[in-house]
Amino acid sequence: MVKVIASVLNADFSKKKEWLPQLNESEIDGIQWDIMDNKYVPNTGIEKQLIGELRPQTKLFFESHLMVVDPENYLEEMAELGTQLLIFHIETTNNPKNIIKEINDFGMSAGIAINNKTPAEKIFPHLDKVDLSLVMSVEAGFGGQKFNPLALEKISLLRKKIDEEAIACEIEVDGGIKFETAKECVKAGADILVSGTGIFKHQKGIKEAIKEMKEL
Ligand code: DX5
Numbered sequence: 508m509v510k511v512i513a514s515v516l517n518a519d520f521s522k523k524k525e526w527l528p529q530l531n532e533s534e535i536d537g538i539q540w541d542i543m544d545n546k547y548v549p550n551t552g553i554e555k556q557l558i559g560e561l562r563p564q565t566k567l568f569f570e571s572h573l574m575v576v577d578p579e580n581y582l583e584e585m586a587e588l589g590t591q592l593l594i595f596h597i598e599t600t601n602n603p604k605n606i607i608k609e610i611n612d613f614g615m616s617a618g619i620a621i622n623n624k625t626p627a628e629k630i631f632p633h634l635d636k637v638d639l640s641l642v643m644s645v646e647a648g649f650g651g652q653k654f655n656p657l658a659l660e661k662i663s664l665l666r667k668k669i670d671e672e673a674i675a676c677e678i679e680v681d682g683g684i685k686f687e688t689a690k691e692c693v694k695a696g697a698d699i700l701v702s703g704t705g706i707f708k709h710q711k712g713i714k715e716a717i718k719e720m721k722e723l
Pocket of ligand 1: 514517541572574645646647648649650651652681682683684701702703705
């Protein structure tokens with residue numbers, strides 16, 4: 508069964524008393540926190556402190572997605588705030604092996620992400636060292652964008668490589684994931700779907716949105 512992660516970048520935190528219980532009672536597999544520095548991406552993302560604030564209010568899995576020029580400077584704080592899996596972008600470092608090791612040393616699982624224009628092959632050498640590979644299906648930085656079908660070919664290439672070499676690395680896709688695009692991503696070989704507006708702005712509500720995607 509496909510895993511579904513809720514991206515809270517565009518969630519209204521003044522209404523978290525409404526949506527957090529709905530997430531807790533749903534089949535969601537975790538929450539994704541988008542951390543941005545207004546340098547690697549032209550946006551400031553989520554207030555990091557919100558991770559620590561919500562941590563004691565839910566048992567849900569927390570993954571954080573670093574969209575920053577210097578991911579090595581965020582590792583310890585992300586661990587302290589309660590991140591269980593930390594994703595960094597291959598485009599933001601010349602030393603991915605070091606970052607992966609440091610993420611693990613801080614007690615977190617590691618994920619490696621490729622942005623819209625980065626070929627899947629760029630992360631092939633690291634797949635056997637990370638728990639997750641993240642394919643962005645929009646240009647990183649904002650929620651509510653249109654899905655870029657280029658991601659489907661990248662998912663298929665990663666799926667082929669991971670299956671051929673029996674690598675224990677899940678494939679996650681993030682950006683413009685709604686029911687229709689989710690279906691295509693699962694068909695292409697994605698294990699995990701990250702959705703923001705596809706969940707929080709679904710006309711049938713959060714739980715139904717998640718249920719629909721989980722049944723793919
Ligand atoms: C974009 C973020 C995504 C985004 C997803 O940089 O990493 O997680 O919030 O939002 P939707 O699902 O609305 O595209």
